[in-house]
Structure formats: structure tokens, C-alpha cells
Amino acid sequence: MSDKRKITVAYGDGIGPEIMTATLSILEAAGAAIETEVIEIGEQVYLKGISSGIEPSAWDSLRETKVFLKSPITTPQGGGFKSLNVTTRKTLGLYANVRPCKAYSPFIRTHFPETDMVIIRENEEDLYAGIEHRQTEEVYQCLKLISRPGSEKIVRYAFEYARMNNRKRVTCMTKDNIMKMADGIFHQVFNEVAREYPDIQTDHKIIDIGTALIADRPEMFDVIVTLNLYGDIISDVAAQITGSVGLGGSANIGEEVAMFEAIHGSAPDIAGRDIANPSGLINGAIMMLVHIGQPAVAETISNAWMRTLEDGIHTGDIYQEGISKKRVGTQEFAAAVVERLGKAPVTMKKASFPRSTRSEQELKAALAIGPGKTSKKVLIGLDVFIDWKEDDRDPNVLGEALREVDAAGLKMQLITNRGVRVYPGGMKETFCSDHWRVRFFNADESAISHEQLIDVLQQVKQLGFDFIKTENLYTFDGVRGFSLAQGE
């Protein structure tokens, strides 16, 4: 028993229990040295009133085993229930979502038989931090936050993944032609880290073109690293076009804990009928076996699974007249995989997973982010956002009124609405919402104090305006830490 690795397992909802049973039966037959500890998650936990969908005691199991094989769950309809996946990822710091996406043509129908890419998605930041505010009748805001260390962690992971898995190229995708700072830092970190991996080719695609190319020429990609929202979209595109929505597994990797799952949902409509395809969770479990240092078992299972596909033993979702030989249920499919343990695929490439020669410490060292920099940060101004809808929303009225503000020399310079300058010198066609950004800085961009900021707010309030939010303006080593307005 002592050489068995303990893992945490959750059977989930819908088809979850069936596919987990099927998957574990294969792991056992293949000789995976694991011992499972079961935790409760999902619908029953939500309905007990636990808004996160996970039993509080389950965290202890995850912290102890550090490995989580998870079936899909069902989040009940109605308010107040939080995404278990988001909670798990963020609470345990699972910063990297890893999604291999491979075509299995002709056994799985696709226009793109050569596809074999891995998408590595940042998992914690971006718009998914869930920081939203409504501060006027009309305008709703969500903060997109991108950090340098968060970017470095995922980019470094992508390069280490590429090197370990004998991949040749890492492609970065951002929208830094528009978001020059938020997406710009991600791209910049990518370029910096890339220099440490001269053996790996690199390139960068703007996400709109990049997504279009994934949809149309997926075979051109190898490893892709990208921000959270973009990764969410392109992962689904890649899975869909290779026909692997029902087959794909995924890993969520943290510094301590890692979670493995199928990419599909709990499919409650077909639950309990023994017809679900367990392949997604099988592929998640294969990734888990590689992660816990059992790559040989992972290869045995992967080869047997591919052979099962080749032999035409297919569940209903992938059954094709002329290619499939036998339509099977969930457990029969698993039994067919078990029967083929030790066999290799005939037409498809045999599985080959990396044998890490590095200790856990060495791996951690390779993934460690560099020491933080320290720039000289200088406060030079303030954006005050105001809720205002009087006087036909004429920006000149607002501008003239706010000209009176003078906080020890700190004065208003311009006003924008939805990012466009409307005072001074606005254009009459510009549509103005009730959400105005008023920018204050010294004409010579010299340093100011927090006391001056507070003074500005006091004067704005005294003039009768409802300030709803503020953003300080800083320079870092003399470089502006803020964008100019459109028209500034």
C-alpha cells in the first residue's frame, strides 16, 4: 500500500458517477498505483445551502492529497450559487488550465485531421476576478486586472510544458493593439521569458485573427498561451472543430494542488442511462497519471483507449455508420479499453508521455517567477468619475463648472465619456452616457500628494457632483501608467 499515491475523487452529478466508475475501473485494471479518497461536491452540497458547492471538510482532503480527479457537476438554477470550478481554481491557486486538443480522424469526424495543439490558459485573473460595479443608472463596469507575476507564472508554465513534452513552438495570443497596458504586459512578459527558452520557437497573434486561424488552420498551432477570457473561447473552438468536446480532458495546475477533469458538463438529460462517453474523464485521468509520475500507466491506458476507437467500439455520441463497428454503453466502453490494455493503436501515433527526471524541488525552481522589480512610482494625477445627467448632458456645462476645482494647483485637464474626449473640444456627434471621467493633473505633470487628491474630491463634492469612483495616475520610472483619452 505504501507506494500508492493518494488522490481525491469526486463523483459529481448527472453522468458524473457513471463516467467516474468507468474511468476508475480502467485505472485499476491498468495498475495505476493510486488510492482514492472521495469527497462530496455539486448539486446536493449546493442544496444543503453551501453556496460554493463543496463541503468545507473537502478542502482538507485536497490539501493533503494535492491531486483531485473530478467529475462534472450540476449547478442548480437560481441565484446565489457560485461556480465550483471558479472557487476551486481561485482558492487553491490553480493558475494554469491545460487543454490538449487532438484530432482522432477518421474515427472522430473533423475537417482538420492533423490538429494536435495544447492550449494553456491563465486561470485566475482577467475579467474573471468578478469585480463588477454599477455606479450610475446607465453604466456597468467590470475590472480587467492583469498582473506581471500572474502573467509570468502562466507563460513560464507554458514554456516548461513545451520543453518537457517535446513541443516545438509556443504562440502567445493577446489583444495588445487595443489593450496596450493590460494585454501589453502579458505580451511583454512572454517576450522576456521566451529569451530563456532559445530551443522553443515563439510567435504572437492578435486574438481575433488567432481565433480565426484556430478555427480554420488548427494544424499550424503547437502550444498556445493566453489570457483567461481568450483561453476560454479558443479552448471551446479547438475542442469543437476537432470533434473532441466529448473526449477532451483538462488539467488545472497550481503550485501545490492540481485538478483533472473532463471538459464537458454533467449532461443531466442522459444521466443514469449508461450511454455517456467516459473518454473525457479518461483523458483527464491520463493527464493526472503523468502529473503524479506514472507516465507508463498513462501510456498504457492512452494506447488502449486509442485502440478502442480504432476498433470501432464507440459510444452513441461518436458512432458513425461505416466507421463504427459496435455501439456500446459507458461501462462496456470501459471494459473494451480494459481488454485492450497492453495493445497499441495501429494507425494513430502511440502515446508518449514525459518521464520527468527532475525532482519536485527542481520543477518548482524551474517554474519560479523572477524577483520583482521596483520602479520609481510617482503620483501625478487623478481620474474622478462622476454620475451626471443634468443640462442635456452638455459636456461644456460640466467642464466649466469643474474648472473651478483647484487643489493647491492641481486642476482639471479634460473630460471623457466612454473613453472619448468631450471637453474641451468635443464633437457634437459623441453619444454621452451618464458616466463621466474627469482627469486632473498638473500641466507640467509634476508630482502631487494624496492630500491633493482628497482635496479634489472634497471640492468636487462641494460643487454638488456625485463622484462615483477614482483612479490615481502614476508614472513608473518616468513612464506614464495610464492611457490617453481618445482625442487627447
Next chain:
Amino acid sequence: MSDKRKITVAYGDGIGPEIMTATLSILEAAGAAIETEVIEIGEQVYLKGISSGIEPSAWDSLRETKVFLKSPITTPQGGGFKSLNVTTRKTLGLYANVRPCKAYSPFIRTHFPETDMVIIRENEEDLYAGIEHRQTEEVYQCLKLISRPGSEKIVRYAFEYARMNNRKRVTCMTKDNIMKMADGIFHQVFNEVAREYPDIQTDHKIIDIGTALIADRPEMFDVIVTLNLYGDIISDVAAQITGSVGLGGSANIGEEVAMFEAIHGSAPDIAGRDIANPSGLINGAIMMLVHIGQPAVAETISNAWMRTLEDGIHTGDIYQEGISKKRVGTQEFAAAVVERLGKAPVTMKKASFPRSTRSEQELKAALAIGPGKTSKKVLIGLDVFIDWKEDDRDPNVLGEALREVDAAGLKMQLITNRGVRVYPGGMKETFCSDHWRVRFFNADESAISHEQLIDVLQQVKQLGFDFIKTENLYTFDGVRGFSLAQGE
């Protein structure tokens, strides 16, 4: 002359002049009742030091003619040059980007011969407002702003477009399972407006799945309406998979002015060689003719253009051995279209554009957004963001220090980092950046004053903390106008 509609034309950069010459020759031969006024935009204007890339006097022409047929331009490399398209759209309030996306199989290679969708993209808001701030060493922020009137304008445009063009269904795409407020308001407005159009079917897709379905089953879509960033991505996917990147036209519609163009860029590498395909600008010009009330001329040109494709008269970019008959240059392609004016396509469906029976006033009335609501807005708290990296970033140290703040009873309730609660009751695995959000509200969520907010900032500053931004917390008609923290 008096019945000719004046339009503004820009020849642009790269292949721009060639394709504009080709396009205008077709318009003239087809009898389009237009008179062109030429303005300068693009590279030469940028290099004169005009950072917007458009001559200031050009705005007068656009305001007078209200119709702009634009060739692609080249933005010079290096800093300081702004996107001309973004400036034009936002300055003139071109809120709707309209992109038809159609397959022309077998003449244009595609896996999806049945595709015929129109993507209607919000054009002014979202992350593209370009409001970015860096306020700590590590964290960069971009504001995503979505307004109710901005959403209503684009959604209403989409339904009117569908009805006028005899389209059956409008699909809304958002990510409101994550961005419940910002994307939520867009989806909510969609549902509200949809009720006024019982003749149009509607549905909603989460953007990740939606993009995947556009890539894999584009024939299922009719009209799609979505936010700016998502629209950017799906427009490129749709164009790519139908092979229409070189063929597509696009319209940018405002309340007063409208701009028409090709979806491709200026392709400086093939400029001046008379090999570029003018089809993108031709299709943009066809949309323009429909817009200015000359649908019959638009049909004549569209039919002749399709017939040219069918006859195998192809530029090099779309030349296919076995399907193409003759490889032609830019002007020869245009001449072939002119030769076919009056002819109809044989296998493809003939063009049919709407004859608007409504006056300009009636159209404006149909597109007018409803009267704004007025909710009861109550200030109940404040998020103060702090730049802090002392004491090993232990949230408990920060939390204990800030417990001392008391602004007439207004006190700290919790601290988050990248959206995750870290105090009180954080998890040790949570990675902490130098960017902390500290939430202040009364325990009973009762109303507070702006003076209390200012007092909080003063106390935070006195405790030695660098506050970098604030977000006020409001309720609207008793409903919270802010998201809870993950773990709150």
C-alpha cells in the same frame, strides 16, 4: 446633377488606391447616382504629425455628406499613432458594425457552403474605450464599461436590421455567466427589446460555445448581436471559415454618419501591382448603395459580381485550379464585373436588398431608444484599492491595521486580492499580488455619505497606506450594484 448623392471617399494606403479606382469604376458604370468628394487619411497624414491619421478638415466633409466610402490605410510603426478606425467610430458615434458573412461555394473554398450570417457588433464601448491604468508595480487594469443605452442602441439596430432584411432570427452572445452585471445588462436589454419584435426568433449563446459553433456549424446562425470584443473575434472567425477575408465588406453605422469599407487591410506588400482583389471594397460599396436608398443599383452590382465569380474570372488570391477560368488583375476584375452588369448569377441566389418604405424620420424613430429609467440610488459603501507589499503580503497584517479605520461608523468588512477574499478567513494557497481591494460598508448596509468616503481615504492615508483607486458601492432600487467577492 441635383439627384446625385454626395459621398466622401478616401483612397487610403497600400492597395487602397487600386481597389478604390476599381470599385468606383463599377459604381459609375452601374449608374450609381453619386458624386464623390475626396479626403486625405492614413500614412501621409500620420507622418505629417497628425496622430489621428485624418486631416482636421476631413470631418467637415464627413459631417456634410454623412456617407464615407473608405479604403484601408497603413498605420506607421512606432508609438503615438492612434487607430483611425477607432477614432472615426467613436468621434462620429458609429455604434453599429455590420458584417455580412456568406459562403460563395464552390467558387470560394469553404467547409461550410450554407453559411449566410450577419454579425452586428457594438462598436463604441466595452474594453475598447481604452481606459487603462497601472497603479502598482505588478497590476495593470483596463475598464470594461457597458451602458444600458449603448446596449439598447445596438440591440435595437440588430432587430430592425433583421426585420428589414427579412432575416428570421437574432442570436445574442455574451459571457453573462461570469460577468453577471456588465454582460448581464446587455443580455437583459436584448430580452427586453426582443419582446417588441415577436416576428423575430431569438436565442442566446455564451460566447465561448457561441464562437465554437460559429467555427463548426456557421449555417445555424442568421443575425448575431454581441459586445465589441466578442464581435471582433467572431467576425474574424466567420470571415475566415467562409474564405471571405478578402471578399467581405463592412458597414459602421451611426445616428448621422455611416462608413463603408472592406474588412481586409492595406496589404502594402502587394501594393501598386494591380493584383489585389477589389471584392471587399465592392461589397462595402454595395452596402453603401443600399444605405443611401439605391438598392436596385446595389443588386445590379452584386449580381454582376457573383456572376464574375461564377464565370471563373478570379484574382490570384481566390484562384483555384479546376474552378477558376482566368486569372485577372484588379482593374481587369472590375472590368469583368462591369461587362456583366445586367446579368444574374446562375447557381448562386440573386441579390435582393430591401426597399425601405420608411422616411429617414421613421427610421430614426424605430431606432430611438426608450426613455431612461430612474432608479433610487443609495450610496452604501466604498472599495478602496491599496498598493501594499510589506510584511510578506500577509493579508492578516493588512486587515488588522485597517480595522482601525472608523468613519462615523463606516468600517472595513473584508479584503480581496484578484477578486478572492483573503481577509478575514483567507486560504493560504491564494497568491497575493500587490493590489488589494478593501471593502467598507455598514454592517446593516445602511446609507452613508460622500463625506464618510473622504474620511475613510484620509484615515487610510494616515495609517500609511497608498490608496490607488476607489469604487463606490451603491444600491439601485434596493438591489446591490456590485458583485460579491469570491469567498464572500
